[in-house]
Amino acid sequence: MSGTDTRVAPATLRTAAGREAGGWVAARCREVPWLTAATVLSTVAGATLQVLPVLLLGQVVDGVVQGEGRSVLVTIGILMGAAALLGAAATAVSTYLIGRLGADLLARLREGAVRAVLGMPSARIEQVGRGDVLSRVGDDVAVLSRGIRSAIPTVFSAGVLVAIATIGMFGLDWRLGLAGAGALPAYALALRWYLPRSAPLYRKQRAAQADRAQALISGLNGIDTVRAYRLESDFREKVTDKSWRVRELGIDVFRIFGRFVGRENRAEFIGLVLILVVGYALLEADAASLGEVSAAPLMFHRLFTPLGAIMFTFDEAQKSGASLTRLVGVLGEEAEERLVGDASVAPADSAPHPVVVEGLTFRYPGSDAPVLRDVSLSIPAGGSLALVGATGAGKSTLAALIAGIGSPQSGSVRIGPHDLAGLDEAGARALVSILTQETHVFSGSLSDDLRLAAPGATDAELADALRTVGADGWADALPEGMDTLVGEGGERLDVTKVAQIALARLVLTRAPVVVLDESTAEAGSEGAAELEKSVLAACSGRTTLFVAHRLTQAMAADRIAVLDAGRVVEQGTHDELVALGGRYARLWRAWREGS
16 A cells, blocks of 8 residues: 555546457357357357248249149248258257356356455545445346346347348349348448447446445435434435436437337338349349249348347347446456455554544545545544544545555554555554444354454354354354354344444454444444444454444544544534534534434
C-alpha cells in the first residue's frame, strides 16, 4: 500500500471491448477442442439436413413435369422423410452440445470473475461500490446464464442455417442465388444501423441497474441513520431517479429493437420479390426448370424462420453480450500482489495499540471533491471512539482508511509504531480487524465457519470465543454442537446469531485494533440490545473504532467524533456533546423522538 501511487482507477469496474470478450470465448473453446468441433459439426449437419427436403421438393416438381415413374417419386419422398428425421436428431444433438459448451464457458467465467473480485484490493471494492460488484457476479451471471440456455444457441444455430440455406439457393441456380443475395445489403444495413446503437445502450442499461442497486444498498444499510436525520425523502428521490433511468433505457431498447424488426421485414420483402421476378424471367426464357424456380422462393422463405428467431432472440443475445463484456472486464482488473503476506508486524502479546490520525484527506479517483478533509483524531490504547454523522459524511471511508483499506492523498494513519502506508494488506490485517454490516455465514460446520478467522484454533478456543460474545447457549443447543452444518443447506440462523458468529471470529483474530462499521444494524431493537453487549465483550481490551448506527452504541464509547461533509466538527463524550447543543445534540433529540 503506497501513498505515492498517482494512477487514477476508473470509478467502476472495467468493461471489456467486444473483441476482447470474443477473444476470451475463442481461447476457452480452444481448450476443449473435441467439444467445440462436435458442436460445430452437429450444427452444420442439422442445418444441411433441414435444407435438403426443400431441394428434394424441387426434384419432385421436375419429376412430375417430366413424367417420372412412381418409384422415383416415392424414393425422393423417403429421402425427404429421412432427412427431416435425421435433421431433427442432429439439431437436438447440436442444442445439447451448445448448452454443454456454454455451461462450461459460463462456469469458467463465473469462477474467474469471483476469483478476480476476491483478489482485488479492498480499496478498489470500496471505490467502485458494492452495487457494481454485486451486479457483475450476480445479475450479469444470471443474464448470461439465461442467454446461454436460450438466445445464444438459437442465434448460433439459426445463423448456420441461414448460411446453409443461402448456399442451397446458389446450388439451385446461381442467378436465383444472386437474386436472393440481393436482400443481403438490406439485412446488412439493418444490422449496421442496429448494432452500434443497441450494444452501448445495453451496457448503459446494465450500468444503470448497478447504480440503482448501489442506491438501494446504501439507503437500506443506513436506514436508521437516514430516519434519524429525516433523509427519507432524499433517498426515496435518489432511488426513484435511478429507477426511472433504468425504465427510460428499457423503453429506448424496445424502441430501437422495433425499428430493427421493421428493417428486417423490409429486407425479406426485397429478397422475395427479386427471387420471384428472376425466377419468372428464367422460366419464360427456359433457362431454369420449374422445380428450381419453385424451390428457390421456398428456400428463401426457409430463411424467414431462422432470421425471425435471430431477431426475436437478438434482444436477449445483446443483453448476454453486454453481460459478457462486463464479466470479462472484471477478469482484467488488477489483483493485489500480496493479499496474504507476512503478518510479522502483529505484536506477540496482542496488546492494544493507540490509533493516531493526522491531517487525513481522501478523495476517490475521478472525483473533484474530497470525501475527507484534514481529519485528525486519536484513540488511546484500549480506548474506544464512535463516529457519528449523516449518510455521506465520510464515516465508512474514514473507518476503511483506519483499517488499512485504501491510501489517503495526504495525512497518515498510525497504529502504535506502524504507519499503515508502509504495510500491505496482510500487515494491516494483523494489526486491525474490521467488521462491517454485511456479515455472512458460509456453508459448512459452525467450527469451520469460525476457523475462517483462525485456521489453527482449537475446539476450546472456539468455544471460548462463542462464550465471550454470549453465543455459547444457542451454539451448545445445536443438534451436533459446533459440528452442526450452518449456512445454505444447514441450520437456519437469525441475524443476531449470524452477527455473533462474526463477532466470535473477531475475538479469534486477536488483532490489537478493531473497527466496527455499523455491525449491529441488521438486527431488530431487541437483537441489537443483545448484540451491543456482545460487541463490548468482543472488543474488551482492544482499541476500538465504532461507526455508530445506533446512538446507544455511541453512548457506550469513551469519546464521540461527529463528521459532517468530511470534517470532524465535534468531539467529546456523550454528556459533553449533548450539553454543547450542536449537531450531536440535535441528532440525539431526533433519535430520542424517533425511539
